[in-house]
Amino acid sequence: METEKQNDTEKGAESVAGASEEQPDRADKPKRPPMTMTQKILAARASLDHVKPGQFIEANLDVVLANDITGPVAIREFEKMGKKRVFDRTKIVLVPDHFTPNKDIKAAEQAKELRDFAKEQKIVHYFEVGAMGIEHALLPEKGLTVAGDVIIGADSHTCTYGALGAFATGVGSTDMAAGMATGKAWFKVPAAIRFELTGQLGKWVSGKDVILHIIGMIGVDGALYKSMEFMGPGLENLPMDDRFTMANMAIEAGAKNGIFAVDERTRAYMRSHRSKTMEKQAHTYAADADAEYEETFVVDLAEIKPTVSFPHLPDNTKTIDQVGDVAIDQAVIGSCTNGRLDDMVIAAKILKGRRVADGVRCIIIPGTQQVYLDCVKLGYAETFIKAGAVFSTPTCGPCLGGHMGILAAGERAVSTTNRNFVGRMGHVDSEVCLASPAVAAASAVAGKLADPEAVFKSKKRPIRIGKDISKKNKGDRNGKSV
Amino acid sequence: MGKAYKYGENVNTDVIIPARYLNIADPEELAAHAMEDIDKGFAKTVRQGDIIVAGKNFGSGSSREHAPLVLKTIGVKAVVAPTFARIFYRNAFNIGLPILESQEASEKIDAGDEISVDFKSGRIRNKTKKESYQAEPFPEFMTALIENGGLVNYVKRSGGRTDGKTKEQEL
Incomplete structure (x- = not known):
């Protein structure tokens, strides 16, 4: 913007x-x-x-x-x-x-x-x-x-x-x-x-x-x-x-x-x-x-690598090359930390033409109505929906375990939010890994914590839902999408 | 005199009172969930006058005033830790939950020890172990805030100031 x-x-x-x-002090003024x-x-x-x-x-x-x-x-x-x-x-x-x-x-x-x-x-x-x-x-x-x-x-x-x-x-x-x-x-x-x-x-x-x-x-x-x-x-x-x-x-x-x-x-x-x-x-x-x-x-x-904070404190960090195989159930992209347009741009870049892994819920929440509108105008909303993500109205929602994406016992989320305390996003036995929008979007596609570059280089997969409504619908009369 | 409840470092406001209960307005109802994500038994067993002893950075995380409020409501007389997260520190003073900074007390007090605290001198006595520890004295400013019964009374009495000084003191 x-x-x-x-x-x-x-x-x-x-x-x-x-x-x-700020004005420089006058020369004759005693130095504070x-x-x-x-x-x-x-x-x-x-x-x-x-x-x-x-x-x-x-x-x-x-x-x-x-x-x-x-x-x-x-x-x-x-x-x-x-x-x-x-x-x-x-x-x-x-x-x-x-x-x-x-x-x-x-x-x-x-x-x-x-x-x-x-x-x-x-x-x-x-x-x-x-x-x-x-x-x-x-x-x-x-x-x-x-x-x-x-x-x-x-x-x-x-x-x-x-x-x-x-x-x-x-x-x-x-x-x-x-x-x-x-x-x-x-x-x-x-x-x-x-x-x-x-x-x-x-x-x-x-x-x-x-x-x-x-x-x-x-x-x-x-x-x-x-x-x-x-x-x-x-x-x-x-x-x-x-x-x-x-x-x-x-x-x-x-x-x-x-x-x-x-x-x-x-x-x-x-x-x-x-x-x-x-x-x-x-x-x-x-x-x-x-x-x-x-x-x-x-x-x-220049030396910073994509970084993930593991449960249950933000200082429990590893760089993406050190994370190993960590499966996720949910990816959240949004919040006061990462719900701005630049964050949406990165998420859209990775999700475009790809799809969220089977069994993973990807929830994308723009920070403001303006960011939401920009996402619609710039086509990101369509990218997100076609990738199989949820695209929501602004809310703090899942960040603090309020609503719009609460975790069950034993579930793990990668999230662009700011805290990964015990029970922060839901059940006391759930886990949150904090990461950037790039890592969260890549992880949503991979179904596990993933390096954005590796996912970006990977072959695009066919989109999950949505049809071009401008073309005549010849197929399924029940409106089922494939 | 009260019993000590002992916890580790970085006890955050999300475990003191989880956000899923923040739609509850009644302090008593809210207090029934105090500490439940790290200690399910706490709210059931804590008695009026008990104290919480914890590791560094107690009260980190959210600004929710519900956190010191539920501890005060449920009867916690004081929290002792080497350091406190700053918003929790402010909130505790503002609502009148005494907090004391002491590395020694945090290390030496065990769960269940019988503890008494003299807020004026900052002396913490451990009856069980027959020891006593000295907490950091409160800054003068904080003492005035406590003596006036918290920030609400302060603002009322000082005619619109928040720093505890009356108009006369300023002159």
Whole structure:
């Protein structure tokens, strides 16, 4: 989509991106201590000259987000706080995406609670089913998150917006309620780890493989309480959708936030995704050259191989050449981690003219209505359906074992989602292997964990269902497809 | 004084309260499923005042506040671990479930040990083993949050602040 909309005129873009570059300090000003990107954003939004790790601050919030699971709890806490109105009805974003379209009566009650609150408070950015997408795919697409923002969301994957150079972090419902009431939140300023990216990703390798590799390297608590800051020459060739995927999974290394240095790709993305309904002003902050990082890792993108996280932790990683024979029952392609257009492009490339292995369910869930529509327009929807996959409306659904693809005891899924904890996608005795869209699609075809290149090179198999409806149907009058 | 329940590292919010129950609004009903994916007996045997002792990174994963809430609702008096996942840490303070960071206590306490905890000093006493351990003291900020009875009361009392300072303190 990024490329599709890049023709937008530069006029007007200024109000979103590039207008507020960080100004160098005047020569006569005493030098303040060096700061990381995250620390600079927090200092600015707390109206402080500088902050240091461990310091408790209160920052102004640009976006306060909740979904149909955490929202109702936050609403009840908000009501206890004795406030009649939210601090700013344009800055609250409510997205019923987890158990929607309502999976059962209780889920329907929760979604209704969110809807009623949105109506009562005249919340501008409430996204009803039909407009709704998976929150962390939706907000950047709608231009509701920009560089320099401070964003809290009652969802742990709120850290996704760090891809745009924002400070974004997951919180609980009570923090969300306080954010709605006051427009502020308290933070302990985090220390940071730097990831210096070099080189360029190889064929079939994406941001998902990079972040799984990194989590495998530092562990599920490797960045606990800290920022993960991504920068370096490797960014030049790293598309935005890969960055969203990487920032999204910072929480799986325990991080408070993940954040990317802002570059021309970021600015282009913000120019082509502008909000008309929320006033936004991007601010870009670069880390000081002498900023303090507890550790620095140099990651050569060219050396990353397709990577799979085995049960039951995201840091239990193996590269695809090490996985051996691992049969799968289900492949899920979607989620806030991998439900963007680039993910659909890769899945379609592999599934085109091939078919999902017998006995395997392949479930493809675009992240937003826009991604869904793009898939229809670009012919991917047809590719998926002809391959024998399910192509669904946006929902978090199976990722957290909600609906739309729950696993039975003893079953195993390969999934582009973000967690493979015990019982995450269904029965406590089921398993989830995390992987990229390329690996998930290839595995769906092979019926076992598979190298995308091997599957792509393999002979195409005849399609499973579907007829060309433009031709006269001479055959089966019962309409049975072959 | 309560009995210790012992668990390993990286106890995540999906096992503390599985997502399949997150359509339940009533905390009591929800709490009946606490920890069931790693310990089916927990919700049936846990008594008011018992504590959970676990390995590092307790509460990792989802931001669901339902996780500390079910533990508090079912009677867990405190959780002791070397480290906590940060969203769980925030949530626990915000809703008033005491949590203590201690490597030593996490290693030395066994399941079933009789434990008492003094939150003010961070002292953890093991009656069964006749030992005591010192937890990391809470930051001053967190102590104020606990003393005020959690974030909801804070916001109410401090006239719209979230950092625990009253208007006077700021001046």
